[in-house]
Amino acid sequence: MKIRAERDDLADVLARAARAVTTRSPLPILQGVLCVVEGGTLTVTGTDLEVTIRTTLEVEVLEEGRTVIPARLASEAVRKLPAGAVSIHAREGEVEITGNGPRFRLRELNIDDFPQISEPDTVGGSSVDGPAFLKALSQVGIAASTDEARPILTGVLFEAESDHLRLVATDSYRLADRILPGVITDASGLVPYRALKELSRAIGDPKLTVRFGDRDAVFSSDRGTLQVRLIEGTFPNVSQLFPDSYPYQLKASRAELLEAVGRASLVAEDHIPVRFGLHTGGVELSVTRQEVGDETEHINADYNGDEMTIAFNTKYLSDGLNAIDEDDVVLETADPLKPGLLRGAESEDFRYLLMPVRL
């Protein structure tokens, strides 16, 4: 295999495919990326067996063929060469990477060991607006769990509904729910958020295609493909977690709340919550940590409801506030032991359900 391409383009396809490669893999071959040259195209594949990223680049082909090269080392090597044309030449167990003088000779990995990534069992597919889709994913992704002991909660649930796509994630303490109006798909399944987090860098583009099968989800664009194994298991029945009604409503400036919670979190730590004293005229924020001190402040806001005190984890609260892209937010509550609902004042496309801290 022998090709030539611009350094930056080559570094880019290698680095993006390498995003699927984990440094901790027990299988040495998974430290490598598979490079296949056919027609006029180089296809680079990186995988950890659950997430597979394929990137492609039109290159000058001097000799077709295939090789497996160490992912990080090769992409860094290409990136650090002088600007201009770079060539990769694989032969007799070695891969030579050269460009304007410097020459790397890297040991090739055994191509027979590289796993066969089965073609996804998907059908159809629908086209979505890339930036809007990625933004929606990052909005719900904040609520996904990173706790591998509860694999189901590390996923984002895709639910195709009649005239929209619904995305849901929860770590059991908070839940983020986003609908993408007008996105009509047959996408249904539970996708690991750690894979979705890579989408933007790996294949982000103005147009994305989403395809779901029984076992895999595939996201693709002109820049490549990300294929991910779906999480098996039953996602919690989310709709029953939303209270039937919220008698009380606080409407406040998102920026003011966010800043106040940021100050409170300086004093709060770990399990120490910020208390919201809700009353007509606004909200009294306070946080007390016995061995450190306290912080209090008042925010003017509209509040309709009985006076009450409800307490939240500061990180969960600021995650929710950060995910909303409106100037004013609404916090709906029922009582100090029931979940509060946070959303933008204008739209209900994004809803963030947050369980309080019991004092």
Added chain:
Amino acid sequence: MFSEPILHVDMDAFYVEVERLDDASLSGVPVIVGGLGNRGVVAAASYEARQYGVFSAMPMAQARKLCRHARYVPPRMSRYSEVSESVFEIFRSVTPAVEGLSVDEAFLDVSSLRLLYQDSVEVAVEVRRRIREELDLPASVGVAPTKLVAKLASEDAKPDGLLHVPSSHLLEYLQALPVRRLWGVGEATHAMLEGFGVETIGDIAAMTPATLASRLGKAAATHLHELASGRDPRSVVSNDGAKSISVEATYESDLHDLAKIDREILAHCERLAQRLRKAGYAAKTVTLKVRLGDFTTVTRSHSLPSPIDVTRDLWSIARELYSRIDLQSQGIRLLGIGAASLVAKGTPRQMALDGSRHQALAAATDRVRDRYGSDAVGPAALADAPEPERPIS
């Protein structure tokens, strides 16, 4: 005089005596508490049974050979912890400086009581009297200037006795004892010391630390020499706050059946959750311990952002931990589940979205059990299961 401020209180044949409280027919006859299966070991033997050479940790099969006519009783750990709580309540009403060593023994530092009592022996008499009158149980107490000697003295006071070792007689008492009774002297060290011609604790004190160090290593030698010379500066450290709570069971025959293992994990979690709530704690760390047929022991633990105290939550973590263990196609001999990083009731607690139903369920089952006993209610999955093997330790 309060120059001997340390009490070591040790309940006599505790499990046996609790069984006798609940079943008068066990009085005056040899009683052995332990797992009744093939692999059971003796958890406690009454003094009558000990006369036949039966002692704790002996395999049950051997005990049966030695004392065929004894009454054999399976352990009821939850009952023992219940009674233990009452015993410790008495300790704590005497002094806040209580260091529990297990369900049935504790150190008490009574030096703060010098204005209330003439001497620490009077306190010891009072503690024994209250345990006898309020709980109808025998306890032995050692009174001494140091922890080591107080513990040795309580052993010598048994059964149902009190031994006071005054400061003036400390060395005389201590150094006449066989070396094996010194804390930290196990089988190996004992054999080595015997090779030296060391028989009593006094013999150790008589050696130079350097000679001792040449055989035992410096750290161990210094430690033993200090203890043997009557120097034991360790103070009584009260451990009111539990650090961890766990349940475990050893099985009569290795568990292979997946459904059975699953059920045992659930049964453990149910018991653990109940004990956590009773003690007023929730756990941020869950540990699973599995001992395989070949005695390989594997533990896995997991920490959570928010503490848990209901069966369902413990269970989901325990099962996930279990799935990470490679059984190497062996069966399970011992299964244990522990809760650590305990957070006390009253600490602000992040609630879970779907948690309230499970909390309510737990509260309801706790109330039923308080009223009708611990077997009154339980998970349906366990209903038709044979009685889970009782833990032996």
